[in-house]
Amino acid sequence: MAEIVLKNVCKRWGSFIGVDDFDLTIADQEFLVLLGPSGCGKTTTMRMIAGLETPTSGDILIDGERVNDLEPKDRDISMVFQSYGLYPNMNVYENIRFPLKVRKVPAAEHDERVKKAAAMVELEPFMHRKPAALSGGQRQRVALARAIVREPNVFLMDEPLSNLDAKLRVSTRAQIKNLSHELKVTTIYVTHDQIEAMTLADRVVVMSKGIVQQVGTPTDIYDNPANTFVASFIGSPAMNLVDGTMSGGTFTCEGMSISGFSAPDGKVTLGFRAEDAQVVDTGGELNARVYSMELLGDATMVTVRCGGALVSVKAGKEYRSNIGDDVSITVPSSICHLFDAESGERLTG
């Protein structure tokens, strides 16, 4: 049971800023995902919580206690790594048991706890194998078992699924979600994969260049992105962003004109999601030629060029057209998000 507080945490290397002014309270038992492209500072943030890095300034509190100067082992955390970090000379059983041995847990408890942890991640048949004889997914499950066997206060997961193939990623993801729910442990999870973030998180922290862009529930950041970075990072496909001009409540750019806004005049960036717009026969706000068409199975993705950008729209699964055909797309103002053209910040609520 642990609440984690980060107070204005910064990490710098010389003049390079790794993490800038990270300020967040992570509730007990919360599943928090740190999301961002590589080099955005998410892993550094996690490593500071783990104690593998020291913050340049700011405080980290676990359960109200300042832990900046504590060694990782004294913070009662456990961690899962991208490349597993298993001890290759020990078999699965010994790998899971090693943290207990080191922590001087009475030997009588070892067997029961190791077996319980292994059972939670369905590893029983592999107990006497060496890590080298396991598949990637099995190795990551050993790492998970090793993390849970100690019953720590906080779980830290550093891109645990990145080395797995796509299919395994989905099943292991479900396993992690189930595990964190069952164990009721505060979990911090680092990933660059927005789908993992959306599916796992109670709350997502989107980071870029060391700066927190937005903190919110997955729905929140999907429906109300705080700026163009978040808008373009979350969702598959990402939100369509088109530069244009607002005048008298009407947004115009090459090939598109949408009225009904109550925003001040000037240059703006307009965003909308592919699934919110619709392809129609005629009379839509956006009229352009088809740039490409992709069949997704459950839908058809139509891409057109508009205002210097490529805009994707999801049409029904039966929809067909040819590249170069004229299409019309409805983009009502109600589905649109407006961002400042300069700063990228959100303009409307």
Next chain:
Amino acid sequence: MASATRPNQLLRNMSSKIASIPMALTAIVIFVGCTLWTVAYSFTGSRLLPRWRWVGLDQYDRLWDTDRWIISMQNLAIYGFCMMAFSLFLGFLMAALLDQKIRGENVFRTIFLYPYALSFVVTGLTWQWMLNPSFGLQKVVRDWGWESFTFAPLTNPDWAIYGVLMAGLWQGTGLVMVIMLAGLRGIDEDVWKAARVDGIPAWKTYVYIVIPMMRPIFVTAIVLVATAIIKVFDLIVAQTQGGPGLATEVPAKYVYEMMFRNQNLGQGFAASTMMLCFVLIIIVPWSIYEFGGRRNGR
């Protein structure tokens, strides 16, 4: 049917097999052939030239009656044991220290490896001078005012072999360090982090996790050091000529002198056959353990 679908194993990759024939022949004729020839002639009374005059085990009887040979073996045992233990220990220690992401790592690595680029003759002579009481280390320290300082291992028969050992270590440890450093670099960063989060102290991580992971690296280092030990010869010739007395005689030098100085080929062959036996006694059980056991799914 099976032979029609699968080509004969012998005929696969014919061109590469043909290409390797010269090397294979060289290896068989020179290494195996000459070894067998040497072993055979060690049972003869050959003097200046090899002559097929069978004398049975006479040469071996004489060999093991010779003080000089027995002292040579003892010296090799001392030198070999210390060299193996210290060069592995110091090499690993230096590699572990260099692995701490220190500044100027390249400089230190180069400095430590440089001695290996020197020949044994240069190393031997340099250390002979450094350990020479009248102008070496002892003289320097005495000139600093420490009049009673005595450090001249090469002049003391009890310590001379350790003087040679110092030169050998100085020359060979750098190589071990570089091999160990490469091994340490090959260890996944995440293993270290996992160990830290698990709360395993650094020395325990080395002993229980890192060193077992580096087993193949250790095998490489041990084989290289072991060959260097067995064939130690030029270092001794340059540094002490086997003296004082017989204090630093080694088997390889015995073989050389019997064959080329004393014109006693039979005795030299017997001694070199003994050296081969000792190598086999060590290598055969070890390779059965190392390579034979693995196939049985160990």
